[in-house]
Amino acid sequence: DADVTQTPRNRITKTGKRIMLECSQTKGHDRMYWYRQDPGLGLRLIYYSFDVKDINKGEISDGYSVSRQAQAKFSLSLESAIPNQTALYFCATSGAGGQNEQYFGPGTRLTVT
């Protein structure tokens, strides 16, 4: 079984709709992240959380919100989706310190029409 799972894997929605992307992990990590990737570009950090009570904005948090429901669950919401939020979204986890190796989920391909 995958260590980091994301649901849904693909989603098409309309402008103005509220969307939630979910992430679960079985690695026992405290740190979780949400990234966005646009074609030909790197990963940009949306939000990150170092434990259940810790939520931090990343580079591009506007238009997004998150919820850390448990150590293993971190969800990303688009309150009112817009077309330029069409992208590939990745969730990741990491342990504390060390190499800061991040483990990524398979991604959610979101299209906003």
Next chain:
Amino acid sequence: GQSLEQPSEVTAVEGAIVQINCTYQTSGFYGLSWYQQHDGGAPTFLSYNALDGLEETGRFSSFLSRSDSYGYLLLQELQMKDSASYFCAVSRGNAGKSTFGDGTTLTVKP
């Protein structure tokens, strides 16, 4: 702010050696990581350097020079399956979060 630069594309032949460079500007530099991503799939961790020098893991090696704000990923004995995008990422402090470069698309030809 932070910035990373890496070439957008590199092409090499099977069996060859290729080097992908990464230069960065950041405050509070902690380490440089490398990730591989196949065609929109999940990025996977390759290597990490916190100190100057070369780290070797099988066919892949990674180098860091903190004084030059520069690192590279060296791939030896290239195989077709190495065709992918490679991202460098800098982490600041022991904070766990990283800033990624835009990636280098490596194409390995027969």
